[in-house]
Amino acid sequence: MIRFTSTTRACSTTAFFGFVGLRVILFCWLNLWLVTDTLARRSTPASDSAVYATFFSPSGRQVLRAADLEGIAREWLMLHQLAQQTPDQYRQYQLLHDRMRHRLWVTQLQVSATAAELDNEEEQAERVGDAVRERQGRREHRFTVASIVVSALTSVVSGVILSRNRGTSSLDVIGVVGGVAGVGLSLPNLLQPKGKWYEHKRNALASLWLDQNDTDLIAPTVWRFMHDRPGADVATLRDELVNQWKESDRANPLYFSEGGRYTADQLATRAAMLDQAEAYVKQIQKSISELATTLDANPPTTR
Incomplete structure (x- = not known):
């Protein structure tokens, strides 16, 4: 024992x-x-960055930075590079994929809202400009017709006086009266203020020009994208847009204020500037769509 x-x-x-x-x-x-x-x-960060830069296009990387998705995208890409995955890896891959697609969907909504805001401002400026141009055309037409009538009456009266041999003094009087009447008809057209008072307290042009987005008129994701610099020597979308306005002599303070008296031509210029800004925002929509296509291409399989 x-x-x-x-x-x-x-x-x-x-x-x-x-x-x-x-x-x-x-x-x-x-x-x-x-x-x-x-x-x-730690010894291979350059290779990871190289794969990241090769897989995602420059505009796609801009979208990822603007949407704060870089970290998730790098982890997703690491899993995507595996030709086959274990069930656990595949579930993690799907989770990251769904998170990125959801964030891109939200970003797309924000971009669409900003584009709609710019389009609304553009249409409003065009509508007011058309109304100003139409009103000005009607006024000029009335004064033109009145001037023609006065000139015709002056000619008729002068002809009658000549036919009755009343002398040149009467003709001089008629000429003076006709001239004064013509000037009287022209003065209101000359002295009347041109254009229309137009207010725009929500001014996307001012946000871009002054580089201030205090009211969040432009969605934060769009704002970050337009300020993202793809390379050291590459201008941002915001800088590129503002430089175009400067080169085309569109730096009128009126466009970047809260409103003022606009002529029809100035309203047309404002609408064109808003259309330019909208075109830049739509570039972001295109970049998001291309990135979404990249994310969905060639998903790995399980083993």
Whole structure:
């Protein structure tokens, strides 16, 4: 009985030390693996960046930065590079994919809202400009007809006087009266203020020109995209747009204020500037669509 107990204790002691030794070996191996993996990751950042830059287009990378998706995109890309994945890896891949697609969908809605805002301002400026041009045309038409009538009456009266041999003094009087009448008809047209008072307290042009988006008139994601610099020597979309306005002599303070008296031509210019801004915003929509296509292309399979 004693011999059996001693043997049992010896076996237990051996098993205990064996178990401890196994744990020590596993612990050392795990730490060695973690250190090796960390060093490997740190030693190849350039290759990861190169793959990231190759996989996503410049405009796609701009969208990812603007939507704050760079970190998720890099992790997603690491999983995407695997030709086949374990079920757990595939679920993680799908989760990241769904998160990015959802964020892109929200970004697309924000971009569409900004484009709609710009389009609404453009249409309003065009509508007011057309009304001003139509009113001005009617007024000029009335004065033109009145001037023609006065000139015709002056000619008729002058002809009657000549036919009756009343002398040149009467003709002079008629000429003076006709001239004064013509001037009287022209003065209201000349002195009347041109254009129409037009207010635009929500002014997207001012936000872009002054580089201030205090009212969030332009969606934050759109604002970040338009200020994103693709390269060191590449202008941002906002700078490019503002430079176009400067080169085309459209730096009128009226366009960037809260409103004022506009002529029909100035309203047409304002509408054209808003159309330019809308075109730049729609570039972002195109970039988002291209990025979504990239995300959905060639998904990995499970093994």
